[in-house]
Amino acid sequence: xxxxxxxxxxxxxxxxxxxxxxxxxxxxxxxxxxxxxxxxxxxxxxxxxxxxxxxxxxxxxxxxxxxxxxxxxxxxxxxxxxxxxxxxxxxxxxxxxxxxx
Numbered sequence: 891x892x893x894x895x896x897x898x899x900x901x902x903x904x905x906x907x908x909x910x911x912x913x914x915x916x917x918x919x920x921x922x923x924x925x926x927x928x929x930x931x932x933x934x935x936x937x938x939x940x941x942x943x944x945x946x947x948x949x950x951x952x953x954x955x956x957x958x959x960x961x962x963x964x965x966x967x968x969x970x971x972x973x974x975x976x977x978x979x980x981x982x983x984x985x986x987x988x989x990x991x
Contacts, residue, residue, distance in 0.1 A: 894958065897965045905972050 954962070 894961055894965060897962065897969070901965065901969050901972060904969070905976075
């Protein structure tokens with residue numbers, strides 16, 4: 891239940907945006923591109939020496955009932971729909987543009 895509530899809260903915050911942020915999508919006028927020459931890859935964390943990765947993964951897993959799994963799946967599908975909708979709205983930030991296309 892706690893994981894499901896956290897996922898629902900995340901979806902609601904994602905859909906509504908952070909407090910105080912304007913709902914309108916503002917186009918940026920900055921056209922300067924930053925150089926990528928100084929970007930360094932993130933360091934790779936090695937697993938602990940002599941560790942059984944299967945045990946570590948199993949220790950992190952939580953057993954869930956079939957109903958909980960179905961609820962989580964539905965919640966994730968809802969999140970995907972919201973992401974697609976937000977992507978679509980960003981592409982068509984003008985209603986007239988949306989109607990013409």
